[in-house]
Amino acid sequence: xxxxxxxxxIVTANFTASGAVAYLREDGSxxxxxxxxxxxxxEEATKPLVALAQKTQQFTVSDPYGIDVHVGESGIEPVTxxxxxxxxxxxxxxxxxxxGRERLPV
Amino acid sequence: xxKYDAYDTRIIRERAAQFRGQVERxxxxxxxxxxxxxxxxxxxxxxxxHAYMLRVAVPxxxxxxxxxxxxxxxxRTYDKGYxxxxxxxxxxxxxxxxxxxxKILDELADVEMHAVQTSGNCVRNVTSDPFAGIAQDExxxxxxxxxxxxxxxxxxxxxxxLPRKFKIAITGAPGEDRAAVKFHDIGVRIVKNAAGxxxxxxxxxxxxxxxxxxxxxxxxxxxxxxxxxxxxxxxxVYNLSGRRDNKYKARIKILVTALGIEEFRRLVxxxxxxxxxxxxxxPVGEIERVKAxxxxxxxxxxxxxxxxxxxxxxxxxxxxxxxVTNNTVAHKVPGYAAAVISIKTKGIPPGDVSDTQLDAxxxxxxRFSMGLATTTHTQNLVLPDVKISELPQLFAALxxxxxxxxxYGKLTDLITCxxxxxxxxxxxRSIPLSLEISERFDRIDYLNDxxxxxxxxxxxxxxxxxxxxxHIGILGIDKKGVExxxxxxxxxxxxxxxxGKILGPAFAEDEIVDAVEKVIVKYLELxxxxxxxxxxxxxxxxLEPFKQAAYEKAPAAAE
Numbered sequence: 001x002x003x004x005x006x007x008x009x010i011v012t013a014n015f016t017a018s019g020a021v022a023y024l025r026e027d028g029s030x031x032x033x034x035x036x037x038x039x040x041x042x043e044e045a046t047k048p049l050v051a052l053a054q055k056t057q058q059f060t061v062s063d064p065y066g067i068d069v070h071v072g073e074s075g076i077e078p079v080t081x082x083x084x085x086x087x088x089x090x091x092x093x094x095x096x097x098x099x100g101r102e103r104l105p106v
Numbered sequence: 107x108x109k110y111d112a113y114d115t116r117i118i119r120e121r122a123a124q125f126r127g128q129v130e131r132x133x134x135x136x137x138x139x140x141x142x143x144x145x146x147x148x149x150x151x152x153x154x155x156h157a158y159m160l161r162v163a164v165p166x167x168x169x170x171x172x173x174x175x176x177x178x179x180x181x182r183t184y185d186k187g188y189x190x191x192x193x194x195x196x197x198x199x200x201x202x203x204x205x206x207x208x209k210i211l212d213e214l215a216d217v218e219m220h221a222v223q224t225s226g227n228c229v230r231n232v233t234s235d236p237f238a239g240i241a242q243d244e245x246x247x248x249x250x251x252x253x254x255x256x257x258x259x260x261x262x263x264x265x266x267x268l269p270r271k272f273k274i275a276i277t278g279a280p281g282e283d284r285a286a287v288k289f290h291d292i293g294v295r296i297v298k299n300a301a302g303x304x305x306x307x308x309x310x311x312x313x314x315x316x317x318x319x320x321x322x323x324x325x326x327x328x329x330x331x332x333x334x335x336x337x338x339x340x341x342x343v344y345n346l347s348g349r350r351d352n353k354y355k356a357r358i359k360i361l362v363t364a365l366g367i368e369e370f371r372r373l374v375x376x377x378x379x380x381x382x383x384x385x386x387x388x389p390v391g392e393i394e395r396v397k398a399x400x401x402x403x404x405x406x407x408x409x410x411x412x413x414x415x416x417x418x419x420x421x422x423x424x425x426x427x428x429x430v431t432n433n434t435v436a437h438k439v440p441g442y443a444a445a446v447i448s449i450k451t452k453g454i455p456p457g458d459v460s461d462t463q464l465d466a467x468x469x470x471x472x473r474f475s476m477g478l479a480t481t482t483h484t485q486n487l488v489l490p491d492v493k494i495s496e497l498p499q500l501f502a503a504l505x506x507x508x509x510x511x512x513x514y515g516k517l518t519d520l521i522t523c524x525x526x527x528x529x530x531x532x533x534x535r536s537i538p539l540s541l542e543i544s545e546r547f548d549r550i551d552y553l554n555d556x557x558x559x560x561x562x563x564x565x566x567x568x569x570x571x572x573x574x575x576x577h578i579g580i581l582g583i584d585k586k587g588v589e590x591x592x593x594x595x596x597x598x599x600x601x602x603x604x605x606g607k608i609l610g611p612a613f614a615e616d617e618i619v620d621a622v623e624k625v626i627v628k629y630l631e632l633x634x635x636x637x638x639x640x641x642x643x644x645x646x647x648x649l650e651p652f653k654q655a656a657y658e659k660a661p662a663a664a665e
Binding site: 014016017018019020021058059062063079080081082085086089090091092093094 | 132133134135138139153154155156157158186188200201202203204205453454455458526527528532534535537538541587588589
């Protein structure tokens with residue numbers, strides 16, 4: 001089990017079709033959940049996967065890159081604010097709260 | 107308003123069809139992201155943090171009610187129910203999927219809109235005075251000239267791959283620049299010369315970004331018919347001599363500064379003399395054809411409305427009175443006023459407007475303003491042709507839409523870039539700061555006491571939030587992975603153009619709004635009368651008193 005705050009790396013990108021944030025999973029597929037990301041020991045270890053994604057998975061994802069994350073009891077947490085916001089969505093309201101219209105999910 | 111001819115329609119339809127093919131090839135994996143990126147950027151499509159972002163061009167900010175309804179429909183059908191007014195009079199959608207973008211472009215083409223040249227190293231949307239055509243201080247309506255420049259720059263083959271992006275703004279009001287022409291790559295001012303002829307003063311080399319520079323005059327007076335030939339000469343000098351080795355030094359402002367304005371002017375005049383032929387002269391018939399699209403609408407003959415306006419300002423219904431006082435602008439036709447609809451509603455990101463609001467605004471434009479509206483670079487919307495007698499009905503309708511904030515030109519009318527909540531380039535968030543400042547100062551009497559002031563916030567040095575020209579400018583920076591904010595004072599985008607000066611070390615996220623408040627309180631202490639604006643006080647007393655106030659620590663509590 002990882003101790004709280006251990007630093008690891010994961011691979012992220014955006015889905016080509018939707019533009020949504022994508023994370024590389026253990027099985028080599030791409031998903032939208034940060035928690036399902038495959039963990040790497042360091043940045044160096046992400047590079048072959050990033051290169052592979054750039055070369056063979058352009059159909060699925062665009063602009064893959066590695067990011068550092070903390071892994072602790074609460075799971076995977078990105079180190080930077082930028083990646084936190086990518087993972088969780090904007091920190092501000094994303095649409096006007098019109099009456100009669102359900103707020104759409106982030 | 108300009109109406110597309112068969113040629114306009116064909117090129118926009120063809121471009122949408124071409125992009126549909128490019129998207130299909132991208133989605134099938136036939137082309138890579140690296141190959142696709144320059145193609146999508148030429149069509150206004152960015153990849154941001156969470157999704158694609160589509161920037162839709164609104165030439166010189168002018169929109170018909172039909173176009174507003176289409177923007178609402180796109181927001182509702184293909185996005186998350188809202189659109190965003192940008193700081194260059196355009197609209198943005200923050201959540202479209204790639205496969206929907208061709209459909210959106212087809213829908214936009216149905217109402218003579220597109221996303222062409224809203225990104226990339228080309229001539230971008232030409233911007234102008236949001237009160238163009240109705241301003242009392244206007245020498246001539248700049249919109250026909252903006253439209254002529256739009257037609258000239260759209261798909262101009264020589265200027266499709268410039269060293270960097272290129273922005274042009276035009277104003278027809280020599281006395282007050284509401285288009286920030288001194289902060290554009292080319293600024294065009296309609297002026298009158300000593301002989302009484304109306305023509306253009308041409309400025310170049312202005313801009314914000316990481317190197318803010320005030321544009322300088324290249325030609326003091328240019329005959330109207332030579333406009334496009336002269337712009338071509340400027341762009342040709344830039345295209346040949348602008349740097350391409352370093353994107354941060356590639357804008358025309360860097361070239362003008364490096365050469366000096368005299369040498370730059372000499373090169374432009376030399377190019378102009380060498381290349382200008384009578385064929386490049388704008389035909390009078392063509393000028394008149396375009397001008398005909400912007401003839402004044404059928405105004406009614408009305409009393410001047412001054413006494414009615416004065417009575418409205420003192421109305422017992424205080425919110426209405428405040429709104430008329432702050433959000434209406436004098437019109438050149440008696441009995442009419444321009445109404446500024448603030449898209450700075452409490453708790454809502456500045457410039458965000460929902461699909462239902464857009465539909466309703468289209469209805470209000472039809473009902474009260476001859477079917478037209480104008481976006482502003484301060485992220486608001488103007489209904490330009492409202493009868494003064496109908497202001498109460500308009501205000502009531504806006505209240506129902508939550509769009510009746512009486513804060514135009516006041517402290518809570520903040521310009522704010524999308525910042526780190528959306529933008530892939532940003533270092534820090536802008537919107538939460540903007541919302542917190544609005545909440546802190548949410549007292550109309552206090553706002554009116556503070557008076558006219560512009561706070562502008564950018565989440566990075568690219569300065570989309572125009573922080574350099576804010577009376578108070580805030581720049582978000584990344585300080586070792588933590589958001590921090592620089593405060594600067596004294597900027598102005600107008601005829602009295604100035605670039606704000608940094609007050610001191612950056613503030614932490616939880617300190618910056620307090621610092622803004624301390625600066626405001628200090629201004630209220632220092633101003634020599636209620637009439638002296640914030641900017642005037644800063645210019646009179648300098649930064650030091652504000653610096654002392656902003657960095658003053660609260661005394662430690664007694665043990």
